[in-house]
Amino acid sequence: MTEQELSDLMAAYQQGDIDAFEGLYRALKPRLQGYLSVLARSRSQADDLLQETFLQIHRSRRTYLRGRPVVPWVFAIARHVHLMDLRKRTQTRRREIVSDDPAPEMPVPPEAEGLADRERLQRALGQLPADQIEAVTLHHVWGFTFQEIGATLGIRAVTAKVRAFRGMRRLKEILGAGR
Amino acid sequence: MDDHDLLTRLKSEIAPDLAPVQPLPAPGLRALWLLAAWVGLAGGLFMVLGFRQDIGVLGAWRTVGFSLIEVACCLVLFRISLRFSIPAMGGSPSTALVWVAGALLVQIVVSWATLERSALSPSPGHEWRIALVCLSAITLLSLAPLALGFALLSRGLLTRLLPVIVLTGVASGLAAESLWRLRCPYSNWSHVLPSHSGALVVPVLVASAAAMWVHRRS
Numbered sequence: 001m002t003e004q005e006l007s008d009l010m011a012a013y014q015q016g017d018i019d020a021f022e023g024l025y026r027a028l029k030p031r032l033q034g035y036l037s038v039l040a041r042s043r044s045q046a047d048d049l050l051q052e053t054f055l056q057i058h059r060s061r062r063t064y065l066r067g068r069p070v071v072p073w074v075f076a077i078a079r080h081v082h083l084m085d086l087r088k089r090t091q092t093r094r095r096e097i098v099s100d101d102p103a104p105e106m107p108v109p110p111e112a113e114g115l116a117d118r119e120r121l122q123r124a125l126g127q128l129p130a131d132q133i134e135a136v137t138l139h140h141v142w143g144f145t146f147q148e149i150g151a152t153l154g155i156r157a158v159t160a161k162v163r164a165f166r167g168m169r170r171l172k173e174i175l176g177a178g179r
Numbered sequence: 180m181d182d183h184d185l186l187t188r189l190k191s192e193i194a195p196d197l198a199p200v201q202p203l204p205a206p207g208l209r210a211l212w213l214l215a216a217w218v219g220l221a222g223g224l225f226m227v228l229g230f231r232q233d234i235g236v237l238g239a240w241r242t243v244g245f246s247l248i249e250v251a252c253c254l255v256l257f258r259i260s261l262r263f264s265i266p267a268m269g270g271s272p273s274t275a276l277v278w279v280a281g282a283l284l285v286q287i288v289v290s291w292a293t294l295e296r297s298a299l300s301p302s303p304g305h306e307w308r309i310a311l312v313c314l315s316a317i318t319l320l321s322l323a324p325l326a327l328g329f330a331l332l333s334r335g336l337l338t339r340l341l342p343v344i345v346l347t348g349v350a351s352g353l354a355a356e357s358l359w360r361l362r363c364p365y366s367n368w369s370h371v372l373p374s375h376s377g378a379l380v381v382p383v384l385v386a387s388a389a390a391m392w393v394h395r396r397s
Contacts, residue, residue, distance in 0.1 A: 062200040076266035151267040
């Protein structure tokens with residue numbers, strides 16, 4: 001679905017069209033699920049965050065300005081939901097039983113797909129620092145420009161570029177070292 | 180929960196709250212409310228208290244003109260702050276802080292240019308009392324733009340608190356200072372720096388409390 005189509009759906013959703021919400025859900029859910037799997041520590045946490053993200057999108061729908069790209073707006077909300085959840089977990093000192101809850105499968109940049117099997121790729125991605133893996137997946141998996149990554153993460157575009165570059169270089173080093 | 184279950188659950192949660200919503204106007208347009216508030220406050224302040232006694236020496240440019248330059252800086256800061264309440268529109272907090280530093284520098288330069296023409300200072304023994312009057316006046320005057328700013332911010336989604344606190348606090352304080360300098364005749368550094376420039380700290384502290392409240396509500 002193109003950005004224009006997403007923007008039209010958002011406009012209809014702001015007017016109260018629930019079918020437009022369903023259209024947005026179907027278009028955005030796979031990408032959001034992938035992004036939240038990068039941020040979350042477990043599959044169940046990623047699922048919870050996905051649900052909360054769509055609810056926050058609903059509460060914040062008036063903040064979408066017509067003509068602006070929808071995907072960075074949605075991803076910024078998802079990141080906000082993740083950070084709020086992280087803060088709540090830190091404050092309540094909840095301990096996750098991570099060993100019983102499998103880690104979510106992270107999306108793999110196309111440039112890395114041929115370098116190793118799926119299991120090794122997931123382990124390698126898990127070794128990247130959080131800020132690098134975000135920049136790598138946003139740019140190489142979902143095609144965000146560095147300006148869009150900067151807007152989503154609240155950093156400068158040049159910082160986003162450096163993180164993505166270092167992340168891909170590190171990923172290739174890890175995969176190359178394991179051969 | 181499978182995909183169909185999640186969609187069904189989401190639709191049932193949002194269905195009761197599907198009234199049409201008006202998208203927020205662009206942050207630049209919304210920031211203009213600050214100008215309206217400033218004009219209103221200016222009208223009230225000068226009808227009651229009048230202008231500074233050395234306005235004849237300074238002239239229109241170094242009084243009203245310089246204050247309007249400060250207000251222009253406030254509008255820029257307000258706009259940037261409002262951008263932080265729109266997901267993916269806020270940009271980098273470090274860039275925002277550069278704009279804040281620039282606005283503070285403008286206030287210093289305006290004060291220096293005013294002092295060049297009129298160097299009135301409080302009479303000896305009265306410095307503390309006058310300092311307290313200016314600090315209190317600027318703090319009180321800043322409450323209106325602060326309240327306005329956070330009323331506007333609360334309609335968005337605050338994703339980065341620290342830049343919003345600093346931007347809105349400094350913008351509100353600077354808007355108040357730009358008004359009060361049209362009343363206060365004292366331009367010497369030992370008065371202006373602590374009592375005018377220093378007064379900008381208080382709105383930032385108030386802004387931090389307001390930002391936490393807005394953030395918890397969203």
